[in-house]
């Protein structure tokens with residue numbers, strides 16, 4: 464008996480504009496309906512059946528024609544969007560991305576028969592090759608530039624970048640660059656920068672370390688790779704928060720780790736659910752959990768550290784946006800409590816300066832320093848000298864400290880503006896993560912549409928807000944509140960833009 468549900472029952476082809484989607488869903492398939500839709504649309508894109516800018520049906524049309532819930536279609540689309548295969552144009556619709564992530568998959572239409580044969584042969588050969596299906600997070604969406612207000616998460620305000628001081632330091636360093644630009648340096652990074660970071664970390668984060676424990680990396684993402692390449696072996700356990708940051712989880716997964724999600728609650732990671740296995744690697748965001756924003760309690764931090772000691776585990780502490788704490792004094796990082804050297808601390812300049820710099824750092828336990836240094840050499844021989852030198856000067860001159868104090872105050876005012884606007888338009892809101900960081904999370908009340916639907920309606924009204932998938936958060940199953948959580952980045956908008964944006968969103972939701 465056929466287990467084909469949906470299209471083949473009613474209409475095997477979902478039509479929208481020029482795009483024709485033949486999607487067959489099978490109940491017996493081990494994959495969920497949402498994954499089947501995702502896989503089939505992705506395949507159509509990769510094999511050229513769907514091309515850049517081809518229009519796709521709306522999630523409403525798709526769900527009606529496939530006979531699946533709207534949420535299933537929305538989740539499939541969210542994943543296609545987050546992996547860059549399709550994109551939504553505000554006011555217009557959903558389209559195949561013009562810049563596909565896998566440009567090697569070309570259709571044969573523009574080439575002659577010989578090329579077509581070559582591609583067919585290559586496809587036949589590659590079907591047996593162990594090329595892995597890499598999942599990736601989402602970095603940017605150029606279409607969102609057209610929005611009136613975009614509460615996109617994790618990006619600083621370009622207007623706050625200290626351009627004048629930065630160009631002076633770059634120019635100053637270039638004058639005396641000499642052989643520095645034409646030779647290799649220590650793969651662990653420029654000593655002056657490592658010293659400046661060590662000096663900054665002690666008072667700012669309670670992390671006391673020597674400069675030689677620091678490895679300069681190309682942002683946290685490079686740090687995840689560095690740590691993962693050293694500590695993940697195929698099949699080893701990687702504990703991640705549920706939900707968690709895709710960028711970290713996907714790296715660990717790509718290296719062969721088995722992801723072991725552990726739920727979070729208001730006190731952060733639920734340590735009672737940690738696995739009782741030896742030698743795991745745990746990835747956590749204790750200061751401002753990504754995506755939900757909660758802070759891990761002291762009790763949980765201590766328990767997490769004893770678990771790591773008991774089970775010979777290492778912990779990656781991703782302290783991505785800890786420069787911004789708006790309530791009370793700065794919290795000591797987990798690394799600051801780590802007496803047994805189980806914590807690998809990751810810091811980044813992506814949030815307090817800008818991700819374009821690609822600069823971050825790892826503070827390694829002493830016994831791993833030499834291995835990290837060697838691995839960094841194998842990976843890329845270290846970071847660019849010029850940016851490291853400019854950053855070292857910016858820090859040691861005291862400008863970095865002043866810059867942080869200035870933007871912390873500005874971001875606090877913007878956070879207050881967002882909280883005020885939410886209250887004004889939606890009444891008392893259940894909000895998480897507002898004490899720190901660059902985004903907060905609003906748990907949508909009963910009676911509201913899902914976060915994905917709010918996001919879609921917001922985009923149609925020129926306002927960008929993020930469901931978890933759009934905000935590069937990875938969920939494990941759908942039995943949590945994840946589809947009711949809306950992420951709102953507030954630092955890249957002025958107070959006026961924030962107020963206007965939330966007013967627009969409220970109007971769109973009323974409509």
Ligand SMILES: Cc1ncc(COP(=O)(O)O)c(C=O)c1O
Nearest residue numbers: 617682683684708753783811813
């Ligand atoms: C949780 C988390 N960690 C780290 C990063 C920063 O990555 P990078 O330093 O590679 O720019 C991000 C960026 O959005 C993030 O959300």
